[in-house]
Amino acid sequence: MTVSPTLDKRFREAAAAAGLLDVAYDLAETPVGTLLVATTDRGLCRISYDPQPERDAESLAQTFGVRVLRAAKPIDPVRRQLDEYFDGSRTTFELPLDLRVTGFNREVLKRLARVPYGQLTTYGTLAAEAHRPKAARAVGVVMNRNPIPIVLPCHRVVGASGSLVGYAGGLDRKEQLLTLEGALQPKLDV
Amino acid sequence: MALVSVPPFESFYEENQDAVLRELRRLLGRDAEDAYQETFLRALRAYGRLKNADNLRAWVLTIARRVAADHYRRREAKPEPAEPKRDSRPAYAELGELADELPRKERAAVVLRYGYDLSYAAIGAALGSSEDAARQAASSGIRRLRRSMR
Numbered sequence: 001m002t003v004s005p006t007l008d009k010r011f012r013e014a015a016a017a018a019g020l021l022d023v024a025y026d027l028a029e030t031p032v033g034t035l036l037v038a039t040t041d042r043g044l045c046r047i048s049y050d051p052q053p054e055r056d057a058e059s060l061a062q063t064f065g066v067r068v069l070r071a072a073k074p075i076d077p078v079r080r081q082l083d084e085y086f087d088g089s090r091t092t093f094e095l096p097l098d099l100r101v102t103g104f105n106r107e108v109l110k111r112l113a114r115v116p117y118g119q120l121t122t123y124g125t126l127a128a129e130a131h132r133p134k135a136a137r138a139v140g141v142v143m144n145r146n147p148i149p150i151v152l153p154c155h156r157v158v159g160a161s162g163s164l165v166g167y168a169g170g171l172d173r174k175e176q177l178l179t180l181e182g183a184l185q186p187k188l189d190v
Numbered sequence: 191m192a193l194v195s196v197p198p199f200e201s202f203y204e205e206n207q208d209a210v211l212r213e214l215r216r217l218l219g220r221d222a223e224d225a226y227q228e229t230f231l232r233a234l235r236a237y238g239r240l241k242n243a244d245n246l247r248a249w250v251l252t253i254a255r256r257v258a259a260d261h262y263r264r265r266e267a268k269p270e271p272a273e274p275k276r277d278s279r280p281a282y283a284e285l286g287e288l289a290d291e292l293p294r295k296e297r298a299a300v301v302l303r304y305g306y307d308l309s310y311a312a313i314g315a316a317l318g319s320s321e322d323a324a325r326q327a328a329s330s331g332i333r334r335l336r337r338s339m340r
Contacts, residue, residue, distance in 0.1 A: 003207045003226070011227045020234045021199075057198040067238050068198040 012071040022065030024074035027051060031086050031180075032150075032173045037075050040064055043096030044078055047148050049169035063100055082150070088180065091117035093151045101147070104130060108142045115156045118181040122160050136160075144168050150177065196243045199234060206247055210254050217258040225261055229254045289331065291338060296331030303328045 016024050023045065025038035036051035037044070038060055045064060048056050053070070060068045077095065084090035099109060107130040115121050123136040123143070132138070143154040149169060155177040159165040167174035178184040196202070210229055214222035232253050240249075289297045298317055302308045303324075308316070314324040 003211050007211075007223055007226060008207070011230050014227055014231060015234055018231065020231065022238070054201065057200045061198040065238060066196050066198055066240075067234060069200050069203065069234075 009072075012069060013073055015069055016071040016074050020067060021069050021071070021074075022067040023060045024069060024071040025053075025056070025060065026070055026072050026075040026079075027053075028075065028079045028082055030082055032169070032176055035082075035150075037078050037082075039074050039078065040098045042098040044148060044151060045098040045100070047150055049149070049173065064098075085150070086180070091181075095151060097148060097151070099147065104132065104135070104138065105142050105145075107131070108139055109146070109152055112143075112146075112152055112154060112157070115153055117153075118183045120156055120158050120162075120178075120183055123157055123165070124160055126157060140166070153177075156181075156183070196237070196240045196246075199237050202233075202237070202246055202250075203230060206250050209247060210250055213251055213254050214258060217255065218261055221261055221265075225254070225257045229257045232257065288335060292331050292334055296327050296334065299324050299327035300331040300335070304332075 015021055019041065021041075023038050023040055025036055025046070028035045028037050033049060034051060036046070036048040036053065036056050038046035038048075038056075046056075046060060057068045081090055081093050081095060085093070099106065101109060108126055111126050111129045123139040124133070127133055127135040127139045130139070139157070143157055144166070146152055146154045146168065149155070155167060155174045157165075164171055164174050164178075175184060175187070179186050207226075207230075211222060211226055214225045214229065218225055229250065233250050236253075289300050292300065295317065299313055302313045302316065303310070310324045310328070311321045313328070314321040317324060317327075319327075
């Protein structure tokens with residue numbers, strides 16, 4: 001005997017509506033692939049490329065609490081803004097964020113959040129803005145661990161020479177996002 | 191990072207949802223679906239305070255049984271209006287009506303035996319016949335009633 005999709009969905013929605021979850025998450029389909037999107041009652045807390053729901057749920061539980069449940073509705077506002085971003089009609093996200101990071105990480109991510117759509121900055125610039133001008137490499141580590149890529153635009157951060165350097169979601173995606181934003185010329189497939 | 195010893199609720203839920211529904215269907219039949227949601231909401235309320243992951247299946251089945259017991263109590267406290275009204279007349283009155291068509295002696299034997307719960311000896315005495323004759327009158331009355339009710 002298995003639980004019907006309707007009954008399953010009804011429980012998930014009720015759990016979210018009752019405010020009983022530490023984290024709600026769901027999958028979102030985008031041009032850069034399927035993303036796992038997670039929110040707490042304070043705001044968006046995670047976007048993961050190449051989701052592995054079991055591993056991701058475990059990691060969310062470690063940071064935000066064990067009451068982690070997949071539920072579609074709490075994710076809807078994020079899903080909508082991502083759709084608008086990818087169809088080009090949105091250039092800034094208006095979403096509360098729940099960032100559980102402190103110190104230098106937090107300083108860097110706060111500065112990163114202000115890098116405008118379609119513009120590039122460098123690891124060194126962010127390091128200087130966070131008052132540690134020699135910490136470009138450390139900024140790279142913070143970017144690599146960015147819990148909310150796309151919305152916190154680490155794809156807009158490049159090397160001093162203009163090379164893309166790296167991206168936790170893979171360089172292809174970094175190129176794709178920057179091309180969408182008009183910061184890179186589209187590559188012509190021959 | 192906190193050290194967490196219970197799995198994320200999602201894994202717990204996926205592992206136990208079928209077992210919980212099965213138990214609730216066994217206990218409640220068609221009311222199982224309401225109780226299903228209630229069981230997991232109760233589990234979710236308590237889940238953040240669990241100290242270890244021993245026997246989560248047994249734990250959630252206990253919750254399911256408590257929810258089922260609450261449903262039973264509610265059902266009893268508030269009988270469903272659709273249920274037909276119970277006949278409050280005593281058994282002999284009902285039986286008297288049913289047995290109206292029977293021959294006089296059979297009718298008396300049936301009503302006294304099945305409506306008043308008298309022994310055949312007592313019925314025989316009341317009708318001025320033997321115990322065996324009373325038994326026979328009652329049983330042939332019942333047979334006739336059965337035939338007429340078909």
